[in-house]
Amino acid sequence: MTAPRTLTEKIWDAHVVYSHTDEPDLLFIDLHLIHEVTSPQAFDGLRLAGRTVRRPDLTVATADHNVPTTDIDKPVADPISAKQLEVLNENCAEFGITCYPMGSPDQGIVHVIGPEQGWTQPGMTIVCGDSHTSTHGAFGALAFGIGTSEVEHVLASQCLLQNKPKTYQVRVDGTLHPGVTAKDIILALIARIGIGGGTGCIFEYCGPAIRALSMDERMTVCNMSIEAGARGGLIAPDDTTYQYVAGRPYAPKDAAWAAAEKRWRELPTDAGAAYDKSIALDASALEPMITFGTNPGMGISITAAVPNPSDISDPLERDTLAKALRYMDLPPGKPLLGHPLDVVFIGSCTNSRISDLRSAANILRGRKVHPGLRVMVVPGSQQVKAQAQAEGLDQIFRDAGADWREAGCSMCIAMNGDQLQPGEYSVSTSNRNFEGRQGKGGRTFLASPLTAAASAITGVVSDVRELLR
Amino acid sequence: MKKFLPFESRLVPLPIDNIDTDQIIPARFLKTISKDGLGDQLFFDWRYDAEGKPKPDFILNTAAAKASQILLAGDNFGCGSSREHAPWALTQYGFRAVISTSFADIFQQNSLKNSLLPIVVPRDVHAELFANPGAPVKVDLATQQLTLPNGRAVEFPVDPFAKHCLLEGIDELGYILQLSPAITAFESAHPAPISTLY
Numbered sequence: 001m002t003a004p005r006t007l008t009e010k011i012w013d014a015h016v017v018y019s020h021t022d023e024p025d026l027l028f029i030d031l032h033l034i035h036e037v038t039s040p041q042a043f044d045g046l047r048l049a050g051r052t053v054r055r056p057d058l059t060v061a062t063a064d065h066n067v068p069t070t071d072i073d074k075p076v077a078d079p080i081s082a083k084q085l086e087v088l089n090e091n092c093a094e095f096g097i098t099c100y101p102m103g104s105p106d107q108g109i110v111h112v113i114g115p116e117q118g119w120t121q122p123g124m125t126i127v128c129g130d131s132h133t134s135t136h137g138a139f140g141a142l143a144f145g146i147g148t149s150e151v152e153h154v155l156a157s158q159c160l161l162q163n164k165p166k167t168y169q170v171r172v173d174g175t176l177h178p179g180v181t182a183k184d185i186i187l188a189l190i191a192r193i194g195i196g197g198g199t200g201c202i203f204e205y206c207g208p209a210i211r212a213l214s215m216d217e218r219m220t221v222c223n224m225s226i227e228a229g230a231r232g233g234l235i236a237p238d239d240t241t242y243q244y245v246a247g248r249p250y251a252p253k254d255a256a257w258a259a260a261e262k263r264w265r266e267l268p269t270d271a272g273a274a275y276d277k278s279i280a281l282d283a284s285a286l287e288p289m290i291t292f293g294t295n296p297g298m299g300i301s302i303t304a305a306v307p308n309p310s311d312i313s314d315p316l317e318r319d320t321l322a323k324a325l326r327y328m329d330l331p332p333g334k335p336l337l338g339h340p341l342d343v344v345f346i347g348s349c350t351n352s353r354i355s356d357l358r359s360a361a362n363i364l365r366g367r368k369v370h371p372g373l374r375v376m377v378v379p380g381s382q383q384v385k386a387q388a389q390a391e392g393l394d395q396i397f398r399d400a401g402a403d404w405r406e407a408g409c410s411m412c413i414a415m416n417g418d419q420l421q422p423g424e425y426s427v428s429t430s431n432r433n434f435e436g437r438q439g440k441g442g443r444t445f446l447a448s449p450l451t452a453a454a455s456a457i458t459g460v461v462s463d464v465r466e467l468l469r
Numbered sequence: 470m471k472k473f474l475p476f477e478s479r480l481v482p483l484p485i486d487n488i489d490t491d492q493i494i495p496a497r498f499l500k501t502i503s504k505d506g507l508g509d510q511l512f513f514d515w516r517y518d519a520e521g522k523p524k525p526d527f528i529l530n531t532a533a534a535k536a537s538q539i540l541l542a543g544d545n546f547g548c549g550s551s552r553e554h555a556p557w558a559l560t561q562y563g564f565r566a567v568i569s570t571s572f573a574d575i576f577q578q579n580s581l582k583n584s585l586l587p588i589v590v591p592r593d594v595h596a597e598l599f600a601n602p603g604a605p606v607k608v609d610l611a612t613q614q615l616t617l618p619n620g621r622a623v624e625f626p627v628d629p630f631a632k633h634c635l636l637e638g639i640d641e642l643g644y645i646l647q648l649s650p651a652i653t654a655f656e657s658a659h660p661a662p663i664s665t666l667y
Contacts, residue, residue, distance in 0.1 A: 017655040018648050022629045026648055028655055030662055038552065040502035051646075058661055066500060080500045087502050121662055131551040131575060147553035147579035149641075157645045159652055163628065195487055196545035199574055229548065231574050250663050260662065295487050295548070316543050320486040413496045422519075434491040434549060436514050 004270035006167050007236050008202045011142040011267070015125045017159055024161040030124040031058055032154045033110045034097070036088040037065040037415070038129030042152035043091040053095040055158040060119055061092050061099040064109045066415045069378055069405035072102055081416065095155075108381020108407040111135040111349040115219065116383050118248025122237035122264040127154055132349045132431065133232075134225040138218035139245070140237035140267050142202070145226065166276035168201035168230065172209035174284030179465040181359075182217035183351060183429070183448035185209065186224040187289035189281060191299035198230030201277060204269060205235045209283035215244040216355040223350045224431050227296035236268035288464060291433050291446040292336055293324035298433070300336075302451065302463050308332035327435050328443050329423075336445065336461045341425050344369075344456040345438070346449055347378030347405075348412035348430035354387050356429065356449045361393040363453035363467060369401035370459025376403045376418065378410040402456065414439045427455045473584055473635040475609040476565060478538035480602040481528055488542055489549035490576060494558045496550075507554055508561030529562070538565040539606065541598055545569075546587075547576025556583040566608055568615070570595050581631040582641065588615055588625045611636060 005013070018026040032055075039061070046052065053059060066081045076082035085102060092099035100107040106117065111132055114120040120136045126143035127133060129151040136143035146160070153160055172185055190197075203225050205218075213221065218235050225233025235241075242261060245251045252260045287301040298321075300306065309325065309332060312318040325332060330339075346352070346360050357379065369375045377397045379385040385407055388394055394404045411418040412430035420426055420442025429452050433444035445461060454464035498510045516527050523530040540559065546569040547555060556579045559567070566586040577587045586608065590598070597617065598606070604618030610632060614622045634641055 014659075018651045024628070024630055026645065026651070028652070028659070037499050041504050041553075044502075045642075049642075051642075054652075055661075058663070065496075078500070084500050084502055119663055124662055129551060129553075131549065145551040145575055147551055147556075147575060147582065149553060149579065149582040153642050153645060156642055157649070157652060158656075159645055159648075161630070161641060161645060195548055196571055196573070199545070199571060226549075229545070229573060252662075295489065297487075316484060316486055319484065320543065323485065415496050415500060432489075432491070432549060434489045436495055437491050440495070440497075440514055 004273040006269045006273045006275065007140060007204055007234055007267055008142060008165070008167050011123055011125065012164060014123070024163045026159050027125060027162045029058070029127050029154050029158055029160060031060070031114070031119055031126045033114055033126065033128035033133070034059060034061045034151065035065055035110050035128070035130065036063050036084045038148050039091065039151055040084065040087050041148050042155055043095070045152040046155055051156045053097065053155045056096040058158060059097045059155070060114070061088060061097050062107055062110050062113055063088055063102045065409045065413055067102045067408040068416050069408050069410050069418055072406050078417065105382050105386070108383065109349045109352065109409055111223065112353060112380035112384065115139065115215070116248070116381055118245060118251035121245060121251070121260070122241060123267050127160065131226045132223050134230070135219050135223040135349055137222040137225065137232050137234040138215060139241055140234055140264070142232060142234065144231040165231065166201045168198055168203050169275040169278040170203050170205045171207040171278065171280040172205065172283050173207050173280060174209055174282045175212070176209060176283045176286065179450060179468050180286050180288055181448040181450060182213055182220040184286050184289040185281065185283060186221045187291065187296070187299045187446065188286050190224065190228045190297045191289065192281070193228055193279065195227060195295050195297035196229045198225065198228040201230050203230045203233035204275070205233060210235055211238065214355060215240060216353040219353065220350055224296065227431055237264050288448060288451050290336055290451060290461065292328065292330060293321065294327055294433060294435050296431065296433060296446060298324060299446070302337060303335060305333050305335050306330055337463060339425065339461045341373060341427055341455060341459055341461065343420055343424055343426035344373065344375045344452050345411045345426055345428040345430060346452050347376065347380070347410050349380065349409070350431045351429035351449050352378060352380030352384065354384050357384065357388050357393050360449040360453040361396040363450060363464065364400040364402065364456065365396050367400055367457050369456050373456060373459045374403070375401065375456045376405060376411060378405040379407050381407045411438050413437070427452045427461060470584060470638045470640055472638040473586065473610050475607065475611070476538060477605050477607045479533065479536070479605050480539050480541040480568070480598060481534045481537045482599055482602040483528065483540060483542045484599055486543035487545045487548055490547055490552050490555040491549055493547070493555040494552065499552060499554055504557050507558040511558040511562045533603070535563065538563060539608070540564050540567045541602055542567060542569045544571055546572050548573040551575045553579045553583070556580045556585045560585050568598060581628070581635065584635060586610060586635070590615065590623060590625060594623050
């Protein structure tokens with residue numbers, strides 16, 4: 001009998017092409033997702049060395065980071081952005097790579113369309129030149145972000161040299177209360193262990209509160225693993241996973257499905273397998289979470305007070321918090337509840353899927369956005385957009401006074417012109433509140449779609465539970 | 470890739486924890502399709518005012534910083550986005566090493582592929598360096614030693630394979646492609662679970 005192994009170890013072992021002492025393992029990559037921002041220099045590298053793409057059939061591209069979210073039938077206004085989008089299409093055509101460009105009915109944020117099309121499946125190795133590739137771990141896939149050099153490596157060889165990561169078990173017990181979501185689980189984890197807490201590790205999420213989550217919710221949790229420093233975060237596949245994958249365009253069919261499901265059922269971590277680290281959270285004890293600072297670890301319960309730098313003894317840590325509060329222009333010691341807002345952003349690879357839009361629409365139905373507040377709803381993909389429109393969600397958003405957009409990364413990364421103005425405050429369902437992340441000088445409070453929708457109505461940071469009572 | 474040789478330099482101190490890659494180079498500069506011209510955009514929003522003029526009090530705008538090859542930063546340097554534009558911008562500014570108490574995983578990998586050496590030091594050494602950043606230190610990758618201004622040598626960890634590639638100037642992709650027969654054998658034995666071909 002073999003020693004008990006974790007889910008991560010099983011996937012790793014099944015993908016080792018070559019292993020040698022004092023060298024990283026050479027790992028085979030089942031799916032390589034690419035987008036316009038981190039791939040052009042990799043393709044240039046290939047051409048410069050006279051190399052080609054080894055497995056275009058395992059490579060899928062889309063345009064997401066830099067696409068406009070309005071007027072997508074017109075030429076892209078910014079010539080530098082237009083060029084980058086054009087170069088992606090040219091590179092894909094040259095090397096025979098399937099691409100969902102702007103305007104395609106299947107275009108969208110790369111971490112939304114992978115699962116949506118059935119590319120993302122349990123047990124796979126998945127990489128992308130984007131740190132939020134951890135999203136795909138929700139399916140029990142070993143998925144992590146890479147840089148452009150590694151994009152070039154995968155294009156040329158379909159492999160990566162990688163050192164085996166440590167494993168970190170994240171157990172979430174209990175049951176979420178109404179108004180508390182998957183986003184609040186992950187924000188609470190990051191606040192607890194810090195944004196470097198998972199460095200060198202791959203998370204494996206488990207426990208009844210994780211099992212109870214839908215696939216959309218699991219993706220929200222895994223998506224932000226990187227915000228705790230972990231390159232990946234996995235959830236063992238179960239019936240929820242199989243029901244989601246079945247019938248998608250690239251999912252296995254008939255006999256192939258039966259064989260795949262048999263393989264997938266072997267994936268969950270064996271009883272007695274050892275993790276390098278472990279932590280447990282209680283979902284029943286969680287409140288809605290919100291960030292107050294300039295990294296995703298600076299998070300608190302929505303009713304709690306912003307911490308005070310003078311309570312911190314380590315000088316560097318104290319200065320870092322003080323700098324964050326100066327940037328955010330927030331007084332220490334007070335809750336964020338009631339803080340005035342300029343913008344609410346609902347979107348991003350963290351929270352732009354159909355269930356995110358449904359939960360925001362449920363709050364906004366029959367209500368109005370606070371006068372003067374700018375509310376943007378950006379679906380994660382054209383498929384999500386079409387589904388939302390079929391359900392009439394777009395009308396609910398429009399009737400409330402929100403702006404209903406085309407699919408893309410939009411204001412999460414603020415490359416395409418969707419951005420905060422200097423000094424503006426936003427509640428955002430995205431994943432990063434770094435200085436200037438949503439626009440130079442902009443100030444971001446990260447929260448769930450429910451908290452975002454509730455705050456859209458009041459125009460101030462709000463506790464959605466007040467509306468649910 | 471050039472071989473990574475020993476060198477001596479003063480330090481550019483940035484005493485802030487968790488410096489993310491959005492600060493190292495803001496996303497709006499990622500519209501480029503080239504690797505060039507990123508050195509001027511390094512730490513752009515900390516380095517230039519609203520009119521785009523260099524802020525004289527920001528450390529990277531000083532003559533001393535421009536002559537230095539080592540950045541000394543707070544804990545968990547390079548967290549956030551996977552953008553390799555971050556090490557490209559740092560090396561184009563002139564940095565050859567960054568010293569911190571820890572680095573984010575993807576940034577560390579990206580740096581090693583661009584001859585930018587991430588040097589992890591213990592907290593006491595980190596504090597000692599911040600106390601006297603104007604004095605030169607020596608970096609020797611072959612012996613994995615950082616020699617402090619007082620002459621004390623501190624050993625730092627480096628992945629042995631990355632060290633080998635840096636010292637010999639080896640292109641990692643060239644090395645991987647030498648293993649093509651093993652990749653072909655793997656592909657024959659393990660049909661890929663998905664394919665755009667079916």
